Amino acid sequence: MSAPQGTDVIEDMPAMEVDLTVVVPAYNEERRLGPTxxxxxxxxxxxxxxxxxxxxxxxxxxxxxxxxxxxxxxAARDRRVQLVTSPRNRGKGHALRLGVAASYGRRVLVTDADLAAPIEELERLDKALADGQAAAIGSRATPGATIGTHQHRLRELLGRAGNFLIRRVAVPGIRDTQCGFKLFDGDRAREAFAASRLNGWGIDVEVLQHFRRSGWPVAEVPVRWSHQPGSKVRPFDYGRVLTELTVLKLRAAGPADVLAATLFLLMAVTLYSGRWIGPDSRYLPDSLQDQNQWEWFFAVTADSVRHLHNPLFSTLQGFPDGVNLMANTVMLGLSVPFAPVTLLFGPAVSLTLVMTLGLAATAAAWYWLIVKRVVRQRGAAFLGAALAAFAPPMVSHANAHPNFMILFMMPLIIDRALRLCSGTRVVRDGVVLGLMATYQIFLGEEPLLLASTGMALFALAYAVVRPAVAKASWRPLLKGMAVAAAVCLPIVAFPLYWQFAGPQSYKSVLHGDNAGNSPLALLSFAERSLVAGNAANANSLSLNPTEQNAFYGWPLVALAFTIVLRLWDRALVKALAFTAVAAALLSLGPKVRVPLTDVVLPGPWAVLSDKPLFESVIEGRVAMICAPALGMLVALAFERLVHTRSLGTQYLGMVAVAAALIPLVPAPLRTVDRVDVPAFVADGTWKSYVGRGESVVPVPLPDPGNAEALHWQTTADLAFPLPGGYFNGPWGKDRTGIYGASPRYTSNLLRDVRYTGVAPVIGKNWRAQARMDLAYWKAGVLVLAPQPNQDPLRKTVDKLVGHPATWTHGVWLWNLDGHGNFTP
Structure with missing residues (x-):
């Protein structure tokens, strides 16, 4: 038989009544296939x-x-042996699809070319089908299975780990999805394989999923199995299976879902458009110094990955004491996977990409949860998710705090907790929840704490309005959470120990007596709101542009109140309303000032403010819990409007929704040209002045108010350490958390000159103290870049060092010997 090139060929395949078809996929099996x-x-x-x-x-x-x-x-010896050929190698999945499509058998057996499970094991599978099963799959993991020749121990462990993930994620309840010995009812096999799309190893799981969805019973039958030399299956192919299944699931998304995800990505790109114009040359001024800090976090993590250093600690900032990175927001869950991007394209590009994709992924995750749990109408879910992810507090944090706006794990965690309440697969869901919580800890602990607070508020309210549901749910929920803790704690135990008891750890970070929101902030508009933004008003009601944690606007608050009144009969609405109101009240802080008066009342946050973990929370951030709650309320209302028969009600309702949401549409984040790195650093001149173990000391030292020196350091590929810096670290005997390095006399002096512009009188005591501080920092060179008040700064350092500065490659510098002494 001949066929056009590039087509699959079936050789000598007569139509006939067949009881059993055996399908064997083969690729370069010349040596093993004959005996099989x-x-x-x-x-x-x-x-x-x-x-x-x-x-x-x-x-x-x-x-x-x-x-x-x-x-x-x-085939020449027995005409019942037939050949199907593919012109090129396309994978096991494609081969099986061809073979099953060409089959005529009432039953179809698929087996690998190495016959790792002997053909005699067909008896066991055939008996399972005779007992009414639609498929019987050979298993190496069920009781009664025997393994003759084992694989290499490492290979076997990797294979088991991969198969475990597949079982948990794709086909729960089946212990061995990847054994290549399976017997199917013929008609159902042809239907399932015809519906499959995967060409690789993942087709086994895809077909079993088809049987599950169709309600066709599947039996897992123990078989004899022996590892065969030359196996085509590699341990890491299990990861490929998971990738294939993920891609397949994405392909199954409907057009509306794809459109929603695309719009979320476009919205995120638009928000960060100023950065994307030139990631290396543009700066977000409303991030204050946080952009420098976060780029340094990504750079130091990538450097640790490249050199196999401890990613939980670094002495590149705060030299020589160092920085406890686990006690800072390094987001190892993203900075580690994106290390290759950081190393190839730099931390500015990597951070911009992470924040853009992370925001879009967060919106998509909320959309998925809302569609699954709240509404079915896709437009309603889109509006709700857009509000949850792009609400004013999220946009404010999008300037500077990726850990507070990259929250794609939160909807997944919420959904998994709700699954636990059903009590169907408590152990499995508990394991998955534990892994999710573990990953979120490496994305951000404070957001996880706030999300847990919101979930607790919702659960409390729902339990009050639906006590029967709560009674049926609390046992499996607690059991699943115990399983989750058993999975999570062993993984995070050491990192958390390092965070709270390791070098440069601290007890808590104090944010002042009251960092709560003003009641007016809940009703006002944020600075970056495109239509109604008011920078002066927003800044007067917030700590800074990165902490505009409320600002939902009075129209949305009024709309939410109306929605709650109209849909009050629904338990979900009551629980969401309680969650939003309780979070808003908690966000007011321990002391609440009544607007336009001098009256100060105790706030509900006072109950939590001194409790472990909560003591370090900026309480105004609790209002961020309101965003998804309000988003779900809007989604419920919009779905009701879509299905209402009254055109007048529909029109008025749509106008009200638009009036509430349009004022919140964010403008693109503001960007400015970045300050150039001095040529002294950019062209590598510093290398002639800094010896091994010595540091570059900027004047004044970098701190949370001016961390531009961190950009110098990342430009120089972290080749020199810096004293001072922008991070959280300990101060004093009590190890109280502060922003920046522990202050020293000389660093305080230079900081004061920078802000006041006044050069103080320098005597012997100041010079002696400066020599001690410079020796402590192992200073190789003091560097003063052009900046406001540079003249009094230069005069002050001249007197401290005892020698005038030298102008070199765009900076004033003083060469030192690493022991605090001037070197000509």
Whole structure:
């Protein structure tokens, strides 16, 4: 038989009544295939009445050796052996799809070319089908299975880990999805394989999922199995299976879902458009110094990955004491995976990419949760998710705090907790929840704490309005949470120990007596609101542009109140309303000043303000919990409006929703040209002045108010350490958390000159103290870049060092010997 090049070919395939078809995929199996075919033919021929009419189909998947000749030789001996060929190698999945499509058997057995499970094991699978199963899959993991020759120990462990993930994620309840020995009802097999889309190893899982969705019973049957040399399956192929299944799931998304995800990405790109114009040359001024800090976090993590250093600690800032990175917001869950991007393109590009994709992913995750749990109408879900992810507090944090706006794990955690309440697969869901919580800890602990607070508020309210549901849910929920804790704690135990008891750890970070929101902030508009933004008013009601944690606007608050009144009969609405109101009240802080008066009342946050973990929270951030709650309320209302029959009600409702949401649409984040790195650093001149173990000391030292020196350091590929810096670290005997390094006399003096512009009188005591501080910092060079008040700063350092500065490559510098002494 001949066929056009590039098409699949079925050789000598007559139509007939067949009781059993055996399908064997083969790729470059010239050496092993002959004995396999002989064994199958011999076994099926031993008892002609046992299996009835049978056929053996070998699918050659584009082999480049003599595989086809082996099959043709076997076919010459027995016409029941047939060959299907593929012009090129496309994978096991494609080969099985071809073979099953060419089959005629009432039952179809698929087996690998190495016959790791002997053909005699067909008896066991056949008995399961005779008992009413639609499929019987050979298993190496069920009781009764025996393994003759084992794989290499490492290979076996990796394979088990991969198979565990597949079981938990894709086909719960089946212990061994990847054993290549499976018997199917013929018609159902042809339907399932015809519906499959995967060409790789993932087709096994895809077909089993099809059987599950169709309600066709599947039995897992223990078999004898032996590892065969030359196996085509590698341990890391299990990861490929998970990737294939993920891609398949994404392809299954409907057009509306794809459109929603695309719009979320466009919204995120628009928000960060100023950065994307030139990631390395543009700066977000409303981030204050946080952009420098976060780029340093990504750079130091990538450097740790490249050199296999401890990613939880660094002495590149705060030299020589160092920085406890686990006690800072380094977001290892993203900075580690994106380390290759950081190393290739720099931390500015990497951070911009992470923040853009992370914001879009967060919106998509909220959309997924709302569609799954709240509404079915896609437009309603889009509005709700857009509000949850792009609400004014989120946009404010989008300037500077990726850990507070990259929250794609939160909807997944919420959904998994709700699954636990059903009590169907408590252990499985508990394990998954534990892994999710673990990952979120490496994305941000404070957001997880706030999300847990919101979930607790919602659960409390729902339990009050639906006590029967709460009574049925609390046992599986607690059991699942115990399982989650058992999974999570061993993984995070050491990182958390390092965070709270390791070098440069601290007890708590104090934010002042009251960092709560003003009641007016809940009703006002944020600075970056495109239509109604008011920078002066927003800044007067917030700590700074990165902490505008409320600002939902009075129209949205009024709309939410109306929605709650109209839909009050729904338990979900009551619980969401309580969650939003409680979070808003908590966000007011321990002391609440009544607007336009001098009256100060105790706030509900006072109950939590001194509790462990909560003592370090900026209480105004609790209002961020309101965003998803309000988003879900808007989604419920919009869905009701879409389905209402009254055109007047629909029109007025849509106008009200638009009036509430349009004022909150964010403008693109403001960007400015970045301050150039001095040529002294950029061109590498510093290398002539700094010896091994010495530091570069900027004048004044970098601190949370001016951390531009961190940009110098990342530009120089972190090749020199810096004293001072912008991070959280300990201060004093009590190890109280502060922003920046522990102050020293000289660093305080230089900071004061920077802000006041006044050069103080320098005597012997100041010079002696400066020499001690410079020796402590192991200063190789003092560097003064052009800046406001640079003249009094230069005069002050001249007197401290005892020698005038030298102008070199765009900076004033003083060369030191690492012991605090001037070196000409």
């Amino acid at each position: 075919l002989d064994a199958i033919v011999a076994h099926l021929s031993e008892d002609a009445g046992r299996f009835g009419q049978w056929e053996l189909i070998v699918v050659d998947d584009g082999s480049t050796d003599g595989t086809r000749e082996v099959v043709r030789a076997a």
